[in-house]
Amino acid sequence: MRKDFFKIVFRILISRKFAVYLMLLIAALLLTGAMLPDVSTLPAIEQWRFKNRKPLVYALSSALGIGALKDSYLFLSLFIFLFLSISVCTIKRIIYHRKSADSLDNISRISHCYGSIPFDNLAAQRVMNILRRKGWKPRRSGIASSRYLSGPVTTENESPGLIIMGNKGYAGDWGSIIFHVGMLVTVIGVVVSMMLGFSGAFTLTEGFESQLSRGNLFGVREPERFDLTLPGTMLELKKFEMALRDDVHPVDFICYMLLDGKEEVVKINKPVDIRGFTLTPQKYGFTPKFLIKDGNGNIILDAYVNLEVRGGAEDSFEIPGANLVISARFYPDFKLSGAGFMGQAEKLYAIARNPVFYIKVFNKDKMIAGGFLPKDKPIDFGKYTIIFNDLRHWVYFRVSMDSGMPLLIAGLITGVVGLVWRFYFYDRAIWIRMMPEGIEFNGRSKYFPGLFKEDMEKIIGAARNE
Amino acid sequence: MSSPGLLLFWLAVSVYALSFIFYLVSLVFKKERAGVFAFYLIGSAFVIQTIYIAQRWIVSGHPPVVGRFENSLWGTWFVVLIALILFFRRKGLRSIGAVISPFVLLMLGNGLVGGDLAIEPLSPPFKSGWLWVHVIFAWLAYGSYTVSAGLAAVYLFKRGESTAKIVLEDLIVKFIALGFISHIVMVGSGAVWAYGLWGRYWGWDPLETWSLISWLIYGLILHLRLTIGWKGKRIAWLAILSLVGIIILFWGIGFVSKLHTGLL
Numbered sequence: 001m002r003k004d005f006f007k008i009v010f011r012i013l014i015s016r017k018f019a020v021y022l023m024l025l026i027a028a029l030l031l032t033g034a035m036l037p038d039v040s041t042l043p044a045i046e047q048w049r050f051k052n053r054k055p056l057v058y059a060l061s062s063a064l065g066i067g068a069l070k071d072s073y074l075f076l077s078l079f080i081f082l083f084l085s086i087s088v089c090t091i092k093r094i095i096y097h098r099k100s101a102d103s104l105d106n107i108s109r110i111s112h113c114y115g116s117i118p119f120d121n122l123a124a125q126r127v128m129n130i131l132r133r134k135g136w137k138p139r140r141s142g143i144a145s146s147r148y149l150s151g152p153v154t155t156e157n158e159s160p161g162l163i164i165m166g167n168k169g170y171a172g173d174w175g176s177i178i179f180h181v182g183m184l185v186t187v188i189g190v191v192v193s194m195m196l197g198f199s200g201a202f203t204l205t206e207g208f209e210s211q212l213s214r215g216n217l218f219g220v221r222e223p224e225r226f227d228l229t230l231p232g233t234m235l236e237l238k239k240f241e242m243a244l245r246d247d248v249h250p251v252d253f254i255c256y257m258l259l260d261g262k263e264e265v266v267k268i269n270k271p272v273d274i275r276g277f278t279l280t281p282q283k284y285g286f287t288p289k290f291l292i293k294d295g296n297g298n299i300i301l302d303a304y305v306n307l308e309v310r311g312g313a314e315d316s317f318e319i320p321g322a323n324l325v326i327s328a329r330f331y332p333d334f335k336l337s338g339a340g341f342m343g344q345a346e347k348l349y350a351i352a353r354n355p356v357f358y359i360k361v362f363n364k365d366k367m368i369a370g371g372f373l374p375k376d377k378p379i380d381f382g383k384y385t386i387i388f389n390d391l392r393h394w395v396y397f398r399v400s401m402d403s404g405m406p407l408l409i410a411g412l413i414t415g416v417v418g419l420v421w422r423f424y425f426y427d428r429a430i431w432i433r434m435m436p437e438g439i440e441f442n443g444r445s446k447y448f449p450g451l452f453k454e455d456m457e458k459i460i461g462a463a464r465n466e
Numbered sequence: 467m468s469s470p471g472l473l474l475f476w477l478a479v480s481v482y483a484l485s486f487i488f489y490l491v492s493l494v495f496k497k498e499r500a501g502v503f504a505f506y507l508i509g510s511a512f513v514i515q516t517i518y519i520a521q522r523w524i525v526s527g528h529p530p531v532v533g534r535f536e537n538s539l540w541g542t543w544f545v546v547l548i549a550l551i552l553f554f555r556r557k558g559l560r561s562i563g564a565v566i567s568p569f570v571l572l573m574l575g576n577g578l579v580g581g582d583l584a585i586e587p588l589s590p591p592f593k594s595g596w597l598w599v600h601v602i603f604a605w606l607a608y609g610s611y612t613v614s615a616g617l618a619a620v621y622l623f624k625r626g627e628s629t630a631k632i633v634l635e636d637l638i639v640k641f642i643a644l645g646f647i648s649h650i651v652m653v654g655s656g657a658v659w660a661y662g663l664w665g666r667y668w669g670w671d672p673l674e675t676w677s678l679i680s681w682l683i684y685g686l687i688l689h690l691r692l693t694i695g696w697k698g699k700r701i702a703w704l705a706i707l708s709l710v711g712i713i714i715l716f717w718g719i720g721f722v723s724k725l726h727t728g729l730l
Binding site: 016017019020023024026027030031033034038066067070190193199245249250251252253267268269270271278280282398399400402405408409412413415416419420423447448449450451453454 | 586587588589590591593594629630631632633634635636637639640643644646647650651653654657658659661662663664665666667668670672675676678679682683685686689690692693694
């Protein structure tokens, strides 16, 4: 019973149709997932709205959207089956390839006659030359030709009965095997990434330092069963610089850092490696320093606040003890215009030449004051006085380590090599029979019969005309 | 920045349009000379497009890879380049220009509708050596898939059975294979680039997902043709329908979201 079960499983896995169905199913699932909104990327409030407005689409998206699908057991099990199917089919291919030692073995059974030309005494040498010129490896066959020919043959060259055989691209099947091995290595790389990959993030403000340790990271994704030790390097963001062309187009983002006291420049596309962990800058923002005093002159806040206010966005922060929420909109290059206070809030990339905030002060959800706050100038907002006396940048860094990456790349390179091999060398065989009534050109090609026919016609034409 | 040489661009568009008209004349009225002329027009339009791209490249200091307009410009250039190489090798297949020229016009139109024609400097995420590998192989894949669909359209138009049709079928599969290989290089180089840029090689953003879907679909076609033995009209239709996935991948996603989920 158990033996039968394994036999059936093996038969299914070895079936090429099964591999095709699996690929089709994976593609169909991905297609469905790509069409549906990815709810996992929506903020909680948007998710709630979406759920109430379109409950059916929400339910579908939660189950089959890319965010849900990629982590689902269904998807994982399909990939496991695909992996097994590729493995078994590859092993089968290797065994089959080793068994059929020569592509000419079964030529007489499946070859096709492409044409013939009249016989002459010099034809054999001529045909041999043409075949060599066209990249074939021709060989004459006399006695051995009885394997391929049922009729009488002689061993004399240039004589009726001689057979010239040649083949090309027999090793092409190895290309397919190499490609599939490459795909297996790629899948292993992906699994290693999923199981052993580490990623986390932290935000660093200019002039501040932080240790690269687990406690200082957020959004950590790490292997469950393997305890990774973070390097514990002290990181300091000395300065963040943004270079703009024409005051609009960003051309460089540069982080001047100290890593355990050693100077390092980290840029976009130029991450830094810290003992196997890659540090990449991902986004930046502005960090104003606010000094807020209440009506009695007591300082209720004196701190740098990281805000996401680029491109005219509004951000807010809370001062819990005072029941206050401060909302801020940023004008990095503020100018008064006839139309009002326009500044440069709408620009995503802007250098803060004349920074001004538009502040709203809320007490228990009720706005109590609002107005512009230029740098170094105390402004009263109701009973509160706010001074904005410094402006820095913050940079959001991602820390990652991915042991699957080398495997993934090795797998893809192997796959490409295998495919190029596979399509450049494909199995073709030629079998030319010299007979008194004419020279017959036979051949077969495993793939691309039309192109092979063209090749054969060229060979026949050359043999006729030369 | 400004957008220099637009006259050249419009000239190229006009010549592509003319070539399409001549192809139509050739097909409808069976005028062979019109077809030959249409082929020369496509070649001329390609030369003009090349000059425009070179001029734009010199002014901007980077290849045309920023924004929808530049992508349409370079993408269609690759499509025509691959088609022209095919035309020179196989004169009998020049009729696929009747499919290629309207396709190029549509793609350029798409770039014009959704894109900014002004030249912009290369933003920091694009400043990577991997950009070259990633983009060139992306367009090579795109061009190969498009030409395979063009060949498939010609295949479907041809009546009866002939060697020419079998050759066409072989070429459809060969171009799909070329696209498929280029697709892997594109994905691989993109993965390496993304790791240095975002700290992860795959993020399931819409472009990555569609790229995987279309790669799987083309892989499926190759399997159906080479291992299961599908051929003829079925393969031709699959080549045409799969191009839809590629069109969504390269042109559709930009309408609904940012191409990749870049952060800075």
